[in-house]
Amino acid sequence: MKKSILLIMACCLTISGYTQAIYESFRSIKLDQSRELKIQLPRNYKKNVDKTYPVILVLDGDYLFEPVAGNVDYFSYWEDMPESIVVGINQRKTRTDDCRYDLAEYLPDQKGAQFFEFIGQELMPYLDQTYRTAQLKIIVGHDFTANFINYFLFKDNPIFQGFICLSPEFAPPMKERIANVLSSATDVWYYTATATNDADNIKKDAIAFNEQMEALEENPDMHFFFDNFDESSHYTLVGRGIPRALEGIFEMYRPISKKTYKEVLLPLETSTYDYLVDMYKTTEKLYGIKRQIRVNDFIAVSTAIEKNEKWEELEPLGKLAIKEHPDVMLGHYYLGMFYEQTGEPKKAMRAYENGFQLAEIAFLTKDYMLDKVNKIKDDFGW
Template identity: 85%
Template structure:
């Protein structure tokens, strides 16, 4: 039954996803053996030669790769997260040895220590050299591997900034170690999940860890937790992965109707224009990716400016729109509105005329811009 569920789940994501997996055999000196990798590159990876991408490493790649890769492809298609490179490590025959820890210090031991070094000292350098990876790197694990991914968190400068920890079978002191580390960590995303029908011992330990984490006060770290009702140790994976990606990439998403109503329209100490600039500067810092400001985000901000009649903000907004989208009429439309509302009709008319010569965008058409010009001429008898 479990295998059937995962087969259907995998097929759904395979159909959804446009990108196809690349299969590679990687020879490891640390492990003295080859490991099978599954790699999904973003759509148009080969065309966007100057673009870099976050890296998501998936342990238990033999069954966990497809749901992660499918969600990443789907979310990035709708711009709810950046396009990312997903790499799965198959462990069907080796996962217990790969995740082995000693019974004294409860740290990676024997094959577990070798696997830890393989990821940090061999695999990641290879991926960074071979593919265009960004600064942001995320690792995903489930039960045994869900415990194992935490060992990377304990390094002084963790090589992963995001951890998706699905129903982990925690080592005895792991909860305390995680809590202590995340109490002082900065720029770390940590997602933890269990379910009401999870294995009882796992659920108990995970809930206890969440209780410890609720007491942590650290604004430099982002922590997310889910306890899914009526899901099992296996089915929670399908619900947890999208929730984890939503949490980690919350700042990346377009300005929503809720943000427009509850944030942009109620700003007091800053302006909608400053909010827009800060939003994109923050996402660049967090995710290591510089991106063009979305047209829809410009429209949300300009609508808030018009609603509150803060006309002076339209001038910097227009200049920014010209910089970000120079081939469209968007920026000149905002400049035209600014001049019109501040009593400079001739400048407004020239701005609309300049915009008329450029490409249409969103609600702006050549007829609309021409109407703006003719209306000014009519009002002033020109």
């Protein structure tokens, strides 16, 4: 619990210190009224003119926007998720009408239907036209709005791929409808949470829904996450659920961990180099974002290669590192290691010399590269 509180405090400090919300009034034809928006752009949005960003749409923006935006800024700072555009819709006076559904089909009705069309037909197209948005879109809601966001899941081509449902107050047939859709969904992330001190009806439905999902046949193209937080309430679970949801959704985006290194890379019988390449191809497919391979991921993979003496994999790894990070020593070091271990000392020495001229990085320094060159010269009397 203390860790969660510290994380929330850190997020609040992060957002107040380094980012600033943009406040916009959006005139909706569907609603025949203006809606107040809060928008947080990534830190270097103006500088990275060629970069696109996922969009996280937050309902109940009056109180949910800040904790979501703070967590997004914090997680993306540490590269645990991509930098993202966070947009909140203020609903303090309108949330009951916005989430209205009929009591026959339990589908959006009256103002609820208009609000649904406002998001899908007006707001999201506006954001795509105004900002550099990526393919991935996530939507967040709490109790009434957590139920409402599921209506977007039922469209043939959902505009959202991620759903964060915090303490959802489900409409009567909603659990069955969601389970039916998720059983065959592709590239969808769905998170829901309740807590021991949540409202009894909400907690009961959330637990029953999780049991329904566990009983379904496994769908590898759908990612479902559920939490029942101990000693949290209907409101305090929000502070714990948001980071948990982001961790789950962006699990494949995070750097290679010590656990992955020990449990996956070291015992891997197939190509460790291919694992790295496939990992980034997978995240590009999942999140619609092409990104530079991290230096730390190169180091994790190369360490596993060296431990397992798969020396032939250092050559393609070195060439890839030069392509991804041409201004640093890394790729030339891997090529030098490859040539050294495969009996070509002259090529190894040349590779280390080429790396010596470039910028230092991680454990690689000019002195280290020079030592590698001098050792080869000493060994062969050159």
